[in-house]
Amino acid sequence: MQKRGGPSPTDKKSSLRLVAVAWPFIAIIVTQAILATFSLQMVTSLRSYVTGESMWSKGQHDAIYFLSRYIDTTQSSYLERHRQALSAPLGDHEARLALEANPPDLAAAADGFRRGGNHPDDIPGLIWLFQNFSWFSYMSAAIEDWRNAETTLFQMEDLADEMARAALVQPWQRREWAERLDAINDQVTPLTHAFSNSLGQGTRFVQAGLLIANLAIAALFVALTLWRLNSFLRHRRNIEHELSWRASHDALTKLPNRASFERAVEQAIADSSATALLFVDLDQFKVVNDSGGHAAGDELLCMLAERLPAILGPGVMLARLGGDEFGVLLNTGSVDEALITAHQLRTTLSQMPFVWNDQHFTVSASVGFVRLDRSVGSLATALRAADIACYMAKEKGRNRVHVYSPDDAEQAEMAGNIGWVRRLQRALDEDSFVLYAQEIVPLARDGAGEHCEILVRLADRGELIGPGRFIPAAERFGLMPLLDRWVVRHALETIATRIALEPKPHRRTYAINISAPAIGDETFLPFLKQQFQTTGVPPELICFEITETSAVANLDRAAAFITALRGIGCKFALDDFGAGMSSFHYLKRLPVDFLKIDGGYVKGMLHDRTDRAVVETINHLGHVSGIKTVAEFVETAEVLAALEAIGVDYAQGYFMGIPGPFVAEVATGMERLSA
Structure with a gap:
């Protein structure tokens, strides 16, 4: 089980999909950032070299100038200023030698560049560029020109030392020194120009290359964006096409839906x-x-x-x-x-x-x-x-x-049934059925518990419809198992609430009708057991009623179904008993608790001796078999008296009480159903 608060597999898949889409953009952005950083570092370092070369060249020319002034005036201050001007090119010289050493002496190089007049912030860039790109053609050429130009430094240094040692300067010495200084100057000028040109060419080349590289990365980013956008739009069009196709086609057969x-x-x-x-x-x-x-x-x-x-x-x-x-x-x-x-x-x-x-x-x-x-x-x-x-x-x-x-008249009748099917399906979806109940009254007054039959009505568009109008259509079109499930589920939920609200022990028996298709449904028995477990209703309180014709239609299945539910405590009643010609033969095969005498015989028993004989026979047969009897359709006091005389155990009908709403609140006596 996934830990609470952790990312779900769906979140992980979404993250992976996001990474798969975004990684090219991330790669280009990172590359662009690296290139921009490198470009800035390179340009800064090149600018530092250009600045350094300017100070290097200026130092050399200043050194020549001050020597020239010394020759003209022999003032020692010009000689000192010459040495100060020459210190910048010499510092750069020492820095180059330190970097070319094996291994490079970075501290000495930094000190040399510092004495060369370079800004301290520029020195790391000077060292980085020399160390990493001295092999580059333009950089290599510039360093070579730098190296060649440095030969004049030592010539000037030697000339300055010679001038410093002379005690008395003669005119011919001045002429000689001036000639030598002119020769050095003639040599310095092209060398410094070559160094400056090489460095400038390298700088321009690198800047152009970096510009092209940055533009190429930007163009690649734009191209990738357009490609990704086009892919997204194409993917969206495919999805829209797929959704449109699925909206109009069956997923399994690929046919139109x-x-x-x-x-x-x-x-x-x-x-x-x-x-x-x-x-x-x-x-x-x-x-x-x-x-x-x-x-x-x-x-x-x-x-x-x-x-x-x-x-x-x-x-x-x-x-x-x-x-x-x-x-x-x-x-x-x-x-x-x-x-x-x-x-x-x-x-x-x-x-x-x-x-x-x-x-x-x-x-x-x-x-x-x-x-x-x-x-x-x-x-x-x-x-x-x-x-x-x-x-x-x-x-x-x-x-x-x-x-x-x-x-066609048959088609007209079928149309009516189909209309009922749609109404029933809608009622099942919307819970539009309601439960009613009718009292089953014990006649012997022997302390038997209260007994009622739960009935179903259809509440449709403000009309309360009895089962006689919709049950035939439900049976004909296979909706009875669904209707039976609805009745069982809601009846047990209501009974469970009644039990919870009643302080004294619950002794009522509730009769619930079960259809033949439900008995034949292999999933219905597990459904019933699950409902007992879910609601907590004791099975002993429930009496399931099945019609005689339903039981006879599949006798073995009905017998097994009854036996299984009686095994957990439920009771069973055989409804409409006597309607079939083989009733007595099949009775011994069905382990039921009640026989409900078909109401057609009960209604006519006062005026038809055959009907009365059938009622007496069924009652006698039931008692011989240890089964209690229930007379249906009891509508007058005279019929009730005749049933009591015969010894029928229970009576049910409008005389005993009309059906009333089956609700969770339990009233007292007959009032709870007839109110």
């Missing part, structure tokens, strides 16, 4: 450019998924996406609408041709083999066909018609093409 398909259908309706609309729904896709896993289902979808365009021909739009459903927009010349194409598509699919891990699967599809004529005035109308036609193809046996007709 529902949104793209709907836009095409809407445009085709507007300009009458298409003939027909098909909804294609695979019939056995769940079998492929359950047997081979989702990888097998994905492979099947990709195979169809690859092969169907060749079957449909050019100019036909094929899209994946979601799950195992495809949409086809046909622009053939006539409706008959479009219908032929639809049948060819269905036939080819039914003959298309699909093998996954040596398992052979049959591929077939139910196809809904809608003519795009004047009767289809909008996208919503076209899609709704295609949806209904596809459902009808499945209802009529699958692996067929059903052509939508607005005058």
